[in-house]
Amino acid sequence: MKSLLLLSGLGVGAMVAELINIKRFLFPLVCLGLIATIGVSIYDWNTDIHLFNNMLRLDNFALLFTASLSLITLLWLIGAKKYIETETSISDKYALTMFTLLGAFIMVSYNNFTMLFIGIEILSISLYVLAGSKKNDLFSNEAALKYFLMGSFATGFLLFGIALIYGVTGSFHIDVVGEYCRANAGNIPTMFVAAIVLIIVGLAFKVSAAPFHFWAPDVYTGSPTMVASFMITVVKTAAIVAFLRLFFAAFGYIPGTWQAIISVITVLTMYIGNVTAVFQQNVKRMLAYSGVAHAGYLLIALVALTNLSGGAIFYYTLVYSIATLMAFHILYIVSDNKNEGVGFEAFNGLAKRNPLMALGITVSMLSLAGIPPLAGFFGKYYVFTAALEAGRYKLVILAVIASLISVYYYFKIIIAAYYHKSNKAPIELSPAHRFLYIASIFLLLFLALAPDFLIRWAK
Amino acid sequence: MTLYIFYFLSFLAVLSAFMVVYSKNPVHSVLYLIVTFFSIAGHYILLNAQFLAAVHIIVYAGAIMVLFLYVIMMFNLNKEAEPHKDAYIKLAATIAGGIFMIVLIGSLKGVEHIENLNTPNQSAGLIKNLGNVLYRDYMLPFEMASILFLSAMVGAVFLGKNELK
Numbered sequence: 001m002k003s004l005l006l007l008s009g010l011g012v013g014a015m016v017a018e019l020i021n022i023k024r025f026l027f028p029l030v031c032l033g034l035i036a037t038i039g040v041s042i043y044d045w046n047t048d049i050h051l052f053n054n055m056l057r058l059d060n061f062a063l064l065f066t067a068s069l070s071l072i073t074l075l076w077l078i079g080a081k082k083y084i085e086t087e088t089s090i091s092d093k094y095a096l097t098m099f100t101l102l103g104a105f106i107m108v109s110y111n112n113f114t115m116l117f118i119g120i121e122i123l124s125i126s127l128y129v130l131a132g133s134k135k136n137d138l139f140s141n142e143a144a145l146k147y148f149l150m151g152s153f154a155t156g157f158l159l160f161g162i163a164l165i166y167g168v169t170g171s172f173h174i175d176v177v178g179e180y181c182r183a184n185a186g187n188i189p190t191m192f193v194a195a196i197v198l199i200i201v202g203l204a205f206k207v208s209a210a211p212f213h214f215w216a217p218d219v220y221t222g223s224p225t226m227v228a229s230f231m232i233t234v235v236k237t238a239a240i241v242a243f244l245r246l247f248f249a250a251f252g253y254i255p256g257t258w259q260a261i262i263s264v265i266t267v268l269t270m271y272i273g274n275v276t277a278v279f280q281q282n283v284k285r286m287l288a289y290s291g292v293a294h295a296g297y298l299l300i301a302l303v304a305l306t307n308l309s310g311g312a313i314f315y316y317t318l319v320y321s322i323a324t325l326m327a328f329h330i331l332y333i334v335s336d337n338k339n340e341g342v343g344f345e346a347f348n349g350l351a352k353r354n355p356l357m358a359l360g361i362t363v364s365m366l367s368l369a370g371i372p373p374l375a376g377f378f379g380k381y382y383v384f385t386a387a388l389e390a391g392r393y394k395l396v397i398l399a400v401i402a403s404l405i406s407v408y409y410y411f412k413i414i415i416a417a418y419y420h421k422s423n424k425a426p427i428e429l430s431p432a433h434r435f436l437y438i439a440s441i442f443l444l445l446f447l448a449l450a451p452d453f454l455i456r457w458a459k
Numbered sequence: 460m461t462l463y464i465f466y467f468l469s470f471l472a473v474l475s476a477f478m479v480v481y482s483k484n485p486v487h488s489v490l491y492l493i494v495t496f497f498s499i500a501g502h503y504i505l506l507n508a509q510f511l512a513a514v515h516i517i518v519y520a521g522a523i524m525v526l527f528l529y530v531i532m533m534f535n536l537n538k539e540a541e542p543h544k545d546a547y548i549k550l551a552a553t554i555a556g557g558i559f560m561i562v563l564i565g566s567l568k569g570v571e572h573i574e575n576l577n578t579p580n581q582s583a584g585l586i587k588n589l590g591n592v593l594y595r596d597y598m599l600p601f602e603m604a605s606i607l608f609l610s611a612m613v614g615a616v617f618l619g620k621n622e623l624k
Contacts, residue, residue: 129614170575194566
């Protein structure tokens with residue numbers, strides 16, 4: 001309840017800031033609000049509140065992800081402050097960001113299909129606009145339009161699925177649907193299966209899982225770099241959690257109907273993402289495909305659906321988001337405000353131009369590739385452990401091979417940063433950005449020390 | 460009697476929906492779309508949901524259609540402007556759409572055993588019940604929808620605003 005009010009209040013407050021002329025204080029205000037949201041989530045720990053006739057359920061799982069999404073947004077804001085405040089409509093961008101986060105909050109704590117739909121729509125509509133927030137840039141316009149058309153189409157599928165589920169069970173409540181699944185596990189009507197397939201289509205679009213990933217590279221490449229980094233982290237986290245909540249509470253009782261479908265989607269996502277990323281010359285596009293591949297790893301935990309899945313996804317999304325945010329931010333600085341992205345040569349000689357950034361991109365790439373001392377490795381480790389617990393050996397073997405492929409393209413950037421020369425001037429970092437990099441590197445190393453400590457929370 | 464009206468409305472809805480897709484002239488498409496909306500509103504009345512039918516006609520056949528016509532008017536769309544589509548894309552679309560149709564038809568198998576579908580609540584669509592449900596059970600989604608519209612409005616103003624430099 002408190003996070004709901006805080007986040008909607010921040011969104012509306014950011015809009016009003018334009019009127020009463022406190023735009024200068026907006027950044028500290030929003031940061032404070034996000035910290036308060038994290039604090040409130042910790043305060044509400046272990047309470048399991050059901051809000052408004054069971055529309056939202058703030059259990060520990062929801063609180064954990066609310067806190068982690070707020071933390072990711074906070075880190076993002078520190079990096080994106082420059083982008084948000086360079087052009088006009090500062091307060092609008094803050095407001096839309098907060099509304100996006102509100103949508104994400106609803107998606108991680110919903111307990112009713114109507115809330116799921118409204119959460120997805122609040123998140124998506126704000127993002128359609130943010131994707132097109134560079135109004136004079138043709139790529140940004142294209143990204144916004146493409147995202148909008150494809151996103152609306154996918155939401156249509158989701159709604160169709162929800163309607164069919166209502167037809168069968170007579171309720172929008174996830175618990176009631178779950179009860180129905182448990183009671184009728186033996187003879188699920190065909191209509192219900194069709195509904196599950198349609199809902200999977202709608203949600204797989206949002207996590208950009210293959211074969212519904214075609215929008216992702218174009219949209220991420222076209223939209224402003226900072227917005228793309230927000231989309232690829234916060235949206236992916238919220239969507240996979242929405243997936244997980246639904247399957248834990250309802251469809252988990254009838255694994256026979258969807259497990260084969262999700263397994264195929266998982267393998268396709270991992271391989272299409274990783275193999276296509278190898279051939280990309282544009283770093284932003286490569287990171288977009290790597291985002292698709294990571295959606296595949298996350299889906300493995302969904303296929304397994306054991307007690308470990310929630311914790312594994314929490315840890316994975318947190319680590320993945322921190323690493324991706326840092327990579328995108330370094331890309332943003334290296335590419336000199338060029339929106340459509342740059343090739344690998346932009347990273348040439350980064351170690352000489354700014355050692356901290358070179359270290360940052362190295363840690364981030366190693367973490368994304370899942371190289372042992374870093375947190376990314378433990379993220380993959382726990383996801384694979386969850387799958388092994390459920391006996392999905394083939395899936396894990398395929399995933400390990402896929403992540404070996406990914407090492408190739410992640411190392412291309414590191415090699416460019418350390419072994420290639422460039423005669424460009426050194427880069428000066430502002431204290432905030434230096435703090436951002438140091439904090440991210442620290443988190444990626446620190447989280448690797450205590451993965452069990454974090455995962456225990458999500459149980 | 461109701462059954463015959465149902466069949467007639469369904470036939471009309473599907474036929475006009477086909478015509479929306481097939482007519483070359485965008486203005487004709489829009490007009491057929493209005494017919495589709497009206498026949499769906501007829502279905503709502505058959506289900507005893509008068510309020511929904513009225514809102515459907517006002518919002519879809521009224522507001523959204525006007526919006527469509529404005530867009531057509533502003534972009535000056537006509538037969539010549541219709542882009543030529545690739546044969547492969549057409550083939551892929553046909554296959555995908557056909558498979559989707561098979562899934563939906565297949566999903567109808569065994570619906571006669573689903574209790575909820577066979578015992579509909581006849582008074583569910585009456586305005587009094589709708590108000591009760593909307594403001595009591597579905598209070599939160601109803602209120603959150605206002606945030607949704609707010610964000611859409613902020614977005615529209617943000618994108619449509621003329622930058623003064």
